Amino acid sequence: MSIFRTKRIIAIVIFLAMILTNVAASAGTAAVNESGEGTMSIMPTSLSTYISSFMQVCTEAAVPGEPVKGEYQFDGYNFDTLIPVTVDVPKIKEAFHGLKEDLLKDEAVLASLQGLPQAGGEEFTPENLRAALDEFETHFPDEVTAEYYQNGENSIPFYVTGRAVCAGKEEPSYEYSMLCKDEKNYTMSFLDHEHSIVAGLILTDGGIRLEYKQGETNLVIDFMSETGEPAVYRLGTSVYTIRIPDSFTEGNRTEADIRDDMVAYMRSDETLLDFDVYQFTKAGRPDSLAAYAEQEAAEYNAFEVVTGKNINGIDVAWYRAKETYDGKEYTTLNYLFDDGDQYVEIAFWLDGETAEAEAQEIISTLAFIHR
Numbered sequence: 249m250s251i252f253r254t255k256r257i258i259a260i261v262i263f264l265a266m267i268l269t270n271v272a273a274s275a276g277t278a279a280v281n282e283s284g285e286g287t288m289s290i291m292p293t294s295l296s297t298y299i300s301s302f303m304q305v306c307t308e309a310a311v312p313g314e315p316v317k318g319e320y321q322f323d324g325y326n327f328d329t330l331i332p333v334t335v336d337v338p339k340i341k342e343a344f345h346g347l348k349e350d351l352l353k354d355e356a357v358l359a360s361l362q363g364l365p366q367a368g369g370e371e372f373t374p375e376n377l378r379a380a381l382d383e384f385e386t387h388f389p390d391e392v393t394a395e396y397y398q399n400g401e402n403s404i405p406f407y408v409t410g411r412a413v414c415a416g417k418e419e420p421s422y423e424y425s426m427l428c429k430d431e432k433n434y435t436m437s438f439l440d441h442e443h444s445i446v447a448g449l450i451l452t453d454g455g456i457r458l459e460y461k462q463g464e465t466n467l468v469i470d471f472m473s474e475t476g477e478p479a480v481y482r483l484g485t486s487v488y489t490i491r492i493p494d495s496f497t498e499g500n501r502t503e504a505d506i507r508d509d510m511v512a513y514m515r516s517d518e519t520l521l522d523f524d525v526y527q528f529t530k531a532g533r534p535d536s537l538a539a540y541a542e543q544e545a546a547e548y549n550a551f552e553v554v555t556g557k558n559i560n561g562i563d564v565a566w567y568r569a570k571e572t573y574d575g576k577e578y579t580t581l582n583y584l585f586d587d588g589d590q591y592v593e594i595a596f597w598l599d600g601e602t603a604e605a606e607a608q609e610i611i612s613t614l615a616f617i618h619r
């Protein structure tokens with residue numbers, strides 16, 4: 249397995265590991281939020297515990313030098329103090345090894361990575377993840393230095409820039425920068441010179457976005473917000489996402505639901521609208537999205553069927569039907585998408601006067617998990 253492929257498998261894991269190696273430069277100064285809550289609170293829950301522990305080691309491994317007064321400017325922000333920092337890399341490498349082993353034992357983490365894009369159409373496996381993390385650990389940098397910029401005693405905004413040098417190299421193998429604009433907004437960039445990787449991480453009050461580029465590969469990965477704002481919600485393990493109010497949570501599915509390929513039932517205490525998500529193989533079904541939509545619509549006696557439509561660059565088909573649940577009849581609005589060798593479907597149950605508008609607002613946010 250080549251390093252190009254493995255880094256594509258787990259771009260987010262490797263990127264976070266490298267960021268946290270370098271972010272020790274900022275975490276090691278008194279001016280930084282040492283709890284990591286400024287960024288960790290909006291990370292996926294299954295990762296936050298491990299990352300927070302790793303961050304603590306980074307904090308302890310950073311050794312700040314004497315402050316240097318001056319005039320410094322980065323990305324339009326002015327700073328008056330530079331603090332040089334060196335990092336105890338062996339200590340962080342040991343912590344990374346522990347982080348790796350913990351991640352590989354956690355089924356929730358493995359599930360959250362399921363479906364991330366790989367080269368050659370291969371499916372994600374825990375074995376691929378281990379191979380990628382092992383390879384990254386083998387090529388862990390030998391030396392990390394950084395500069396931390398601030399204004400007087402104020403911790404925010406601040407700026408960090410760092411370099412990591414691998415054994416036998418004179419020039420940096422990796423370069424990193426982070427601008428903290430306020431307590432909720434961070435912009436990070438990462439350059440891997442050896443493998444021509446450019447990555448960016450944007451953290452806001454609404455969520456986390458990773459942007460990753462290597463050659464012809466361009467990824468955009470969004471993580472769900474836990475802040476009460478509209479959250480990015482992934483449709484099963486497909487490449488599609490929608491944005492839903494943070495009040496939505498996953499409800500119970502019956503054994504019959506699961507047999508019927510329902511992968512999620514989403515509901516909210518703040519609205520009568522709820523929806524089902526289905527993901528199922530094309531085997532035995534028409535290969536054309538339009539043809540399959542027509543077939544399923546006929547099975548459910550749909551009174552309206554629309555094919556050949558497009559939402560945000562994504563081909564869709566949809567139909568309306570009447571379905572009965574618990575003795576009451578409802579109108580359902582069903583959207584279908586092509587996901588390679590599978591179909592994905594959202595079935596909105598239009599209960600309540602505002603349900604139609606709410607469903608339309610949600611489906612208008614349809615997007616790719618990566619492009």
